[in-house]
Amino acid sequence: MSAAALAIAPALRSAAAGTAIVVLGTGLVGGALLRLLDETAARRRPLRLVGVANTRHGLFDTAGIAPPLLERLDAAPRADLDAVAATLWATDARERIVIDATPAAVVAQRHARWLGQGLHVVTANKLAQGGRLPDWHELQRARGQSGAHYGDSATVGAGLPALASLRRLRRSGDRLVALDGVLSGSLSFLFNCYDGTQPFSALLQEARERGYTEPDPRADLSGADVARKLLILARTAGLELDESEVEVEGLVAAHLAQLDSAAFLGRLDELDDVIARRHDEAAAQGKVLRYLASLDTSGRARVGLRAVGRDHPCAALAGADNLFAFTTERYRERPLVVVGPGAGADVTAQGLLADALEIAG
Ligand SMILES: NC(=O)c1ccc[n+]([C@@H]2O[C@H](COP(=O)([O-])OP(=O)(O)OC[C@H]3O[C@@H](n4cnc5c(N)ncnc54)[C@H](OP(=O)(O)O)[C@@H]3O)[C@@H](O)[C@H]2O)c1
Structure with missing residues (x-):
């Protein structure tokens, strides 16, 4: 293999692995996000949806969930939150993200644990950051420990910077x-x-x-x-x-x-x-x-x-x-x-x- 090919090979591998995401919540915000993901997928954005769940159903597939997503979700059984990290770690993705589009305290309480494990968290749910000060400290500790990202822009001002x-x-x-x-x-x-x-x-x-x-x-x-x-x-x-x-x-x-x-x-x-x-x-x-x-x-x-x-x-x-x-x-x-x-x-x-x-x- 030439030096140039050697240099390109790892880049191709990591591009193929991409970023795996799980979306929690399929209500107003989660539903709009799933529609946006559909549009961006058509434009070859590098996000692979490997899980989606609400309080009633959870659908997980490390290879990526094929459409029609909502019909398949409605036919799936109720899922435990433990399935979120398990599915993301079972993928070959370079980056793994949990997206929280729920108003649920039980989901917000998982943010620090996910971050501590090295999963990135992106959230519209304000309860972890805007709640008790000890919970906020725990989030900061978990981020610092693993270096995982906490995407919180949607918690304040919706899409505004x-x-x-x-x-x-x-x-x-x-x-x-x-x-x-x-x-x-x-x-x-x-x-x-x-x-x-x-x-x-x-x-x-x-x-x-x-x-x-x-x-x-x-x-x-x-x-x-x-x-x-x-x-x-x-x-x-x-x-x-x-x-x-x-x-x-x-x-x-x-x-x-x-x-x-x-x-x-x-x-x-x-x-x-x-x-x-x-x-x-x-x-x-x-x-x-x-x-x-x-x-x-x-x-x-x-x-x-x-x-x-x-x-x-x-x-x-x-x-x-x-x-x-x-x-x-x-x-x-x-x-x-x-x-x-x-x-x-x-x-x-x-x-x-x-x-x-x-x-x-
Ligand atoms: N709407 C806005 O303009 C806006 C703006 C900024 C931020 N936010 C934030 O975005 C979040 C979602 O708001 P929304 O308006 O989309 O609410 P929503 O329409 O009521 O939808 C909430 C979704 O979360 C799911 N859910 C609740 N608890 C869950 C759990 N424990 N595990 C998994 N899924 C769970 C619900 O499941 P079911 O479908 O089974 O009920 C539902 O699909 C909230 O934190 C809100 O504060 C909203």
Whole structure:
């Protein structure tokens, strides 16, 4: 074999092995990702789908799952999460990625273990990064130990480069001084559209139908989802805050918070009066309501409903836009602003795909 052929052979071998992925969750985001994967497969992207699972079914094949995927999945039995790592390790892939498109705590609890074993994790599920501080530390330890990647862009801002921008600033020696913004696509949509002419609950129903809200909209309305995103941002900026350090103003009264999901969805109209009153008070001062998140270097982190003047940057948002205003040592006079659609299955799935492709190289 010639020297040139010798040099090419290993490259060909590793290209053939490619990157194996398992997708967990086939709902709004997981379903959109599977469609995107289909399109990118047609364009010869190097991701081989070797597993897909939801709570009811799991389908695994180290050689790659052939279409029609969803019909085959529906005929498959329920799978254990242990099958995920077992299948990925049984492949000849160069890189192995678990993609978490579920809202499940049991799946998030596996992230550190998978990373520790050397599997890459790409996630839209915020529970591991935006939950308890010890869990976040365990994630960092596991990443450091194996060198595996944790693709988390879809956990904040859906497909927007929020975490990526913050990391770029930090890598170049800049330091976050303050962060302000609207971090929830669903709450953004609700308050951008609410003008008192229709009930808040009708808009909430519309946001659910558009796939903007979490599976249970109380995760948005309680402020818990925004608080998780703010924690992820704070920790990415080097402020290791605990959940208890975020001041949260929720929009769900205690008696509604106790209901099961179906019962709550039947009583959405009980939210209407409180929001109408807050809206009227703000309007009387020439202001609009926005659900804002803020963080400063002292570590003060707050999320809640605020009345802002019409000249506030968040007053001009539209649709399900998110806005992240990063004030840093170098962007001190005027903040660096990332703005754009921050919810929706397609843009979130695109964030997951971009992270996976970055790992695949
Ligand atoms: N929707 C958005 O715009 C958006 C934006 C950013 C981030 N996210 C995040 O993306 C994730 C998914 O959201 P979604 O809107 O796609 O939710 P969804 O439509 O309710 O889908 C959730 C999927 O996860 C599956 N699942 C739940 N627990 C599981 C488990 N233990 N093992 C395997 N699969 C499990 C469900 O299975 P079944 O089909 O059997 O029920 C379902 O297929 C969430 O973490 C959410 O916070 C969503």
